[in-house]
Amino acid sequence: MLVLGDAHAADPENRRALFAAYREADQDVTLQLGDLMYYDLPKPTWFIAGNNEDFDTISALRNGLVSNSEVRNANLLASTAVELEGLRIAGLSGNYAPTQYDRPRANLVGERRRHFTYEDIERATALESVDVLMTHEAPHGLPVSEDYEVGCQYIDDLLTVLDPDLCLIGHHHQHSETTIGTTRVVSLAPTWERYYILDPDSLSLTWVDMKEH
Known part of the structure; x- marks a missing residue:
């Protein structure tokens, strides 16, 4: 399945x-990690805000109210989960304030709707048997370069409770990987730099650099 960072x-x-x-990827299913900002999509896509x-x-x-020509194939994961290609994939929308x-x-x-709240975390924490977790905010320990301390305790707690095999992170516009507990955590490069293919059986990620095309 196709996996995309910020768009x-x-x-x-x-x-x-x-x-x-x-x-180019020509996949039937797509996951997208937020900052999408365009919702009329060519293939079924599950994304976090x-x-x-x-x-x-x-x-x-x-x-569940959108039904118009400007929203097509865009499915929001907001403290919810979906079964795709044999994987249970959960998503937390928003960032922390x-x-x-x-x-x-x-x-x-207004713009404050960009954030997640305690209600969103409570609903996400109640999800079970999660294979892949998608968040826009990062846990502590993700080695990305920013001019502030990266990491949110509520994402740390979510990883501890859900214990997914893979956690995919948006927001930072850079590829980085680490392991937290038993979870492989990957920060994705933005879509204009790279796209990723996730093997649903092995949960391995491969990628193609867009600048090569």
């Missing part, structure tokens, strides 16, 4: 790279 596909050039990845999205569209998808975490999701408005 930022509201930008036309990034959208061309996104569609090129779908075309990042901190850059059309949040009216994301809110509608959270509530300490000022918003303890608020009910219904009280988040």
Whole structure:
């Protein structure tokens, strides 16, 4: 199955790279790690919301309300799970903000809808038998280069409880890997740089650099 990092596909050039990845990979199922920003997609795609999205569209998808020509093949995972190609894949949408975490999701408005809340973590924690977890926020210990300390305790806790075999991380626009407990954790490069293929039997990831094409 195709796995894609951040897309930022509201930008036309990034959208061309996104569609090129779908075309070249030629997979039936796609996972995407947030900051998608364009929702009329060529193949069935399960994605998590990042901190850059059309949040009216994301809110509608959270509530199962979207049905229009600008949203096609886009399936949101928001503290929910899906069975795909023999794998149980769960997703936590949004990023962490300490000022918003303890608020009910219904009280988040405007751009603040980008964040996850305690309600989202509680629902995600209740998921069972997860093989692959997708998050936009990273756990502590992920070796990516940022000008701030990377890592969120709530993601740490989620990994401990769910104990997935693989955790896929968006947001940082760089490829990086580590192991936390028994979970392989992979931060994905953005779509305009690289796309990935996940083998559902072995959970191995291979990739193709877009700049080679």
